[in-house]
Amino acid sequence: MLKSVLENIAKVGRRVEGDSHLSNDLQEKLQHLRINGYVTFDHHVGTPEFEKLRQNYIQRIEQNFEFKTPCLAQSKIDPVKHKKLIENNFLASNQELSELGLTFEKADVKSYSQVLSDFLPSTLSLDLPDDYNYLNIWLDHDLIQVAESYMGFTPILTEAYIRRNFPARIPVMNHYWHRDRNHKKHLLKAFIFFSDCTLKTGPHHYIAGSIKDNILNDKNYYTDEEVNSSYPPDSGKEIVSVVPAGTIILEDTRGLHKAGLPEEEFRDLGFSVFLPPVAVKPSRPLFNISRETYNQLSEKQAKFIASGNIF
Numbered sequence: 001m002l003k004s005v006l007e008n009i010a011k012v013g014r015r016v017e018g019d020s021h022l023s024n025d026l027q028e029k030l031q032h033l034r035i036n037g038y039v040t041f042d043h044h045v046g047t048p049e050f051e052k053l054r055q056n057y058i059q060r061i062e063q064n065f066e067f068k069t070p071c072l073a074q075s076k077i078d079p080v081k082h083k084k085l086i087e088n089n090f091l092a093s094n095q096e097l098s099e100l101g102l103t104f105e106k107a108d109v110k111s112y113s114q115v116l117s118d119f120l121p122s123t124l125s126l127d128l129p130d131d132y133n134y135l136n137i138w139l140d141h142d143l144i145q146v147a148e149s150y151m152g153f154t155p156i157l158t159e160a161y162i163r164r165n166f167p168a169r170i171p172v173m174n175h176y177w178h179r180d181r182n183h184k185k186h187l188l189k190a191f192i193f194f195s196d197c198t199l200k201t202g203p204h205h206y207i208a209g210s211i212k213d214n215i216l217n218d219k220n221y222y223t224d225e226e227v228n229s230s231y232p233p234d235s236g237k238e239i240v241s242v243v244p245a246g247t248i249i250l251e252d253t254r255g256l257h258k259a260g261l262p263e264e265e266f267r268d269l270g271f272s273v274f275l276p277p278v279a280v281k282p283s284r285p286l287f288n289i290s291r292e293t294y295n296q297l298s299e300k301q302a303k304f305i306a307s308g309n310i311f
């Protein structure tokens with residue numbers, strides 16, 4: 001008995017007992033997540049605090065050029081020369097793309113509009129800023145309580161970043177339906193909308209309930225046709241995120257999902273990934289926060305941060 005308890009702790013982490021400590025609203029959210037594989041939080045929509053954060057993010061992208069480079073420049077893609085890469089949906093590291101001359105660097109950046117016109121980026125990525133105001137959304141108190149109860153233990157925030165996605169000539173892997181494989185049993189991702197999302201700006205798509213079935217689970221990617229034939233459009237299973245800025249969708253991405261390809265403008269989306277403590281690779285932290293920012297977190301929030309992420 002003791003042996004199996006210890007084994008369980010080693011497998012996942014500190015267990016969280018029951019759901020009764022949650023408010024009625026959060027119990028409902030937890031129930032929704034358990035049944036459907038996703039749940040939506042809208043308490044940041046329209047708040048001055050979120051709008052201030054959004055403006056800060058826009059400034060980091062459009063004025064300070066804090067996005068990551070090397071960055072893929074769709075303008076440098078030659079459909080003939082890069083046929084293989086296109087067929088592989090650009091499954092290559094930034095380093096490999098850079099060696100092929102398909103990226104732009106910080107030194108190439110003169111202004112935001114020049115980046116868009118010269119390089120046609122499909123995505124600009126920003127690492128989570130070392131700022132408590134961002135962490136406080138990534139570790140939103142309602143969200144982490146639901147995440148913890150769903151998993152049954154306190155998970156660790158292992159990835160944290162924001163992406164601006166533009167219309168792209170060539171789809172990449174996550175534009176196709178897939179199931180995330182980061183962990184077989186315990187995985188949650190939060191999608192934090194930093195812009196109003198419409199059908200035209202590339203909504204996120206999810207098949208409700210698909211974590212519970214074993215349909216379409218034998219290959220890495222699926223077409224719309226394959227998904228439509230297993231989950232007909234009139235079944236109401238496909239959830240499409242037409243939502244205002246400030247919305248957070250917490251999702252078990254072991255279920256079927258895909259990124260919508262923007263047809264116009266862009267969409268800004270924050271990402272967080274929650275995994276069991278044992279799945280954390282201390283040698284490879286995927287985001288960093290300073291001790292000063294860490295010290296601003298509540299006791300509860302701090303439990304979601306691994307020591308390897310603090311510098």
Ligand SMILES: O=C(O)CCC(=O)C(=O)O
Binds near residue numbers: 174204
């Ligand atoms: O950008 C999105 O809407 C989804 C991204 C995705 O597929 C993923 O993070 O696995």
